[in-house]
Amino acid sequence: MTPTDIAATAAEQAHLLSAALPYMQRYENKTVVVKYGGHAMGDAALGQAFARDIALLKQSGVNPIVVHGGGPQIGAMLSKMGIESKFEGGLRVTDRKTVEIVEMVLAGSINKEIVALINAEGEWAIGLCGKDGNMVFAEKAKKTVTDPDSNIERVLDLGFVGEPVEVDRTLLDLLARSEMIPVLAPVAPGRDGHTYNINADTFAGAIAGALGASRLLFLTDVPGVLDKDKKLIDELTVAEARALIRNGTISGGMIPKVETCIEAIERGVEGVVILNGKTPHAVLLELFTQHGAGTLIVP
């Protein structure tokens, strides 16, 4: 690079920084929960871009908390072991053997992979699940689904699928005051002694709600909530979102995601966004530029 090139690059960087500064100040000392979905975990370059964003948030004085999923990765491990994946209402039917594999994949390999990626960016990530520091306790999920054609409601028995019922923020508060970035796997114990598999969206919502987060971002593999014609919906009210679930426009894994958005807003989280994690640096683009992406859910 010639001195002129270096000067031009520096000028460009300074310009970018000054544009981002007001946004950075907005989130200083604020908690931002980022849910990193299994489908958003793409190739190595995308993973590195995600880790860089999280590191940059911490360096900018934000308190980032990562909650990750890993549905496709659990599915791959189950199929290696000859176990078929079965979902009801977007949630994995989880028997005793499955919950063992879920814990192994989520709190084991995926959690440590994300921790290593963030650490490689010069930060201090720490991988935890609901069991660590008594952070989250779960109860067996009590889910019902309504058939859109007949309107008949049915109770689901999903086995060891849990819903977070208690969140103790002691450990997360301690980490917020430290150099550490928490990376959380959605597995938690029950007071009944069982281990529960919790949908990562639900887990992220419970954490964001308990901490009164400023932002809750869901990184997935679609641009946001899509309408019947597969067009992106920029903004969705809680009532509109409920109607889209009822009429079947929102289905599968998007159901727990949108339900979590609704609950998080009702618990006082200021902004909830569903966006495409396959866009490199989606987190920074959403938080530090005026080009908000994805679907913003509003009250």
Ligand SMILES: Nc1ncnc2c1ncn2[C@@H]1O[C@H](COP(=O)(O)OP(=O)(O)O)[C@@H](O)[C@H]1O
């Ligand atoms: N209305 C909708 N808009 C967008 N995606 C939808 C919609 N209904 C169902 N989906 C499905 O939800 C998926 C996202 O949920 P999920 O697979 O659980 O993602 P993640 O692993 O990121 O949590 C999308 O890939 C899409 O197939």
Ligand SMILES: CC(=O)N[C@@H](CCC(=O)OP(=O)(O)O)C(=O)O
């Ligand atoms: C109960 C339930 O469905 N748990 C999920 C947990 C992982 C998850 O939610 O991962 P994604 O965010 O990648 O979908 C599962 O077993 O797949």
